[in-house]
Amino acid sequence: MRCQPRYVGPVYIWLNNDQRCLLCNEASEEIRPICMACEADLPWLGDHCQTCALPLPAAGLTCGQCLKRPPAFEQVAAPWTYSFPVDTLITRFKHAAKWPFGHLLAELLAEFLQHRFDEDLNRPDALVPVPLAGKRLRQRGFNQAAMLARWLGSRLDIPCDETLLSRIQETSAQQDLNAEARNKNLRNAFALTSDASVKGRHLALVDDVLTTGATAQALARLLMEAGAARVDVYCLARTPKPGDGV
Structure with a gap:
């Protein structure tokens, strides 16, 4: 039958x-x-700082800020500048829950990273999404960085570890602050979880946009001080300096 x-x-x-x-x-x-x-x-990132991916006028350079104060992270990998239409796609994914836009950008970012792995970028042991504040997570309903990390992990066959970091303090929205205020805003905002396994690992932080790098710096410093071997940053887009044209 x-x-x-x-x-x-x-x-x-x-x-x-x-x-x-x-x-x-x-x-x-x-x-x-x-x-x-x-x-x-798409607004593909051209010549940029070899450390923080800040757009620069020539290739193979390191920006003055990274030379003066080398960040805790090793390298930022980002395919685009934060300008149209990538900025609109990120905003609709992040603030209007238009997940297909986020998934599309994650797919393209994964292709970009695989190309970098084939060239000169070391593959990390795990992807670590930037944690979202509890209040903002409840309002938004999802952490866009975690979703990006999961999509990337699946596409690149790299574990996604969402158990390492937590945000222990509610902070003001970073986009409303200048660089100095961003650093103060994030002071003591993050912590390692009680069972975090960090020592000797190469980790890659995942976020949607890198602006001043204050969040990435705070998290990378925390991970390096806990014994991480290396911390990189993967994001969709990098903003230029104010006045440089976004």
Whole structure:
């Protein structure tokens, strides 16, 4: 006796589906929901600081801030500058829960990182999302950094460790503050969890945007002081200095 009726009609072939680009809504022949033209027009990060990825006028340079005060993290890897349309996609993912935009950006970031791994970037032992404050997590309903880290981990076959860090103090929104205020705002805001395993590990912090680097610096310092061998930062976009044009 058959549990299902026999079906002799045509079956759905997923390879023939009408994939639409999320940016222009034109048909896309790619598996990802973005056409080649829109992908090429994204604000790809050009020459930048070899440490913090700050946009610079020439390749192979290190910015003055990183030379003067080397950060606790080793290197920032980011594919784009924080400008249109990436800034809009991140905002809609982060503040309007438009997860398809976040997933698309994570897929493209994963391809970018795999290319970097094939060239010169060391693969980390684990991806560590930047923790979100409890109040903001309840309001938003999700941590965008954790979602990005999970998508990246699945795509790159790298473990995602969400158990290492916690945010122990509620802080003001970072985007409303200047660099000095951001550093003060984050003082004692983070802590390692009680069972955190850090010593000797190469860890990569994951976040959506790097602005002044204050959050990344605070977390990287915490991890390095706990014995991490190296801390990198992976993010979707890097902002230029104020007045440099975003």
